Amino acid sequence: MRWRDRYGIRRLRGPKVAKFDREATDADIEALIAFARSRRGVEFYVEPETFATDTTAMAVADDGEWTRRRVGSPAVIHKVARDLALPVYDVQLTGYPPRMRAYNERRRREEETGS
Numbered sequence: 837m838r839w840r841d842r843y844g845i846r847r848l849r850g851p852k853v854a855k856f857d858r859e860a861t862d863a864d865i866e867a868l869i870a871f872a873r874s875r876r877g878v879e880f881y882v883e884p885e886t887f888a889t890d891t892t893a894m895a896v897a898d899d900g901e902w903t904r905r906r907v908g909s910p911a912v913i914h915k916v917a918r919d920l921a922l923p924v925y926d927v928q929l930t931g932y933p934p935r936m937r938a939y940n941e942r943r944r945r946e947e948e949t950g951s
Contacts, residue, residue: 860906868893872922873920875901876898877898878897878898879896879923880893880894880922881926881927881930881932889906891906891909893907894932899935910926
């Protein structure tokens with residue numbers, strides 16, 4: 837199935853794709869955009885490509901809720917962040933925000949208590 841590459845994933849990526857992963861698609865980028873538009877205080881965190889996984893980005897809202905999607909290259913999420921006027925960080929330099937860990941902990945406790 838062909839897709840349009842609306843966000844420049846192929847152009848900005850270069851020729852390399854991680855060995856075991858699928859490529860990023862427009863749907864991945866659109867999911868990050870939809871998350872960012874539907875929540876307050878969203879920041880993007882770029883995660884590096886590994887041997888098994890393509891470059892990903894996490895969108896983290898002000899309450900710590902988050903989502904992760906493939907982006908193909910850091911340049912793609914930087915373009916999206918610029919278009920949405922949102923900050924983007926390199927997770928290798930900044931780490932993950934504490935609010936994300938607090939959100940994960942709250943969810944874990946809720947699942948354990950069944951609330």
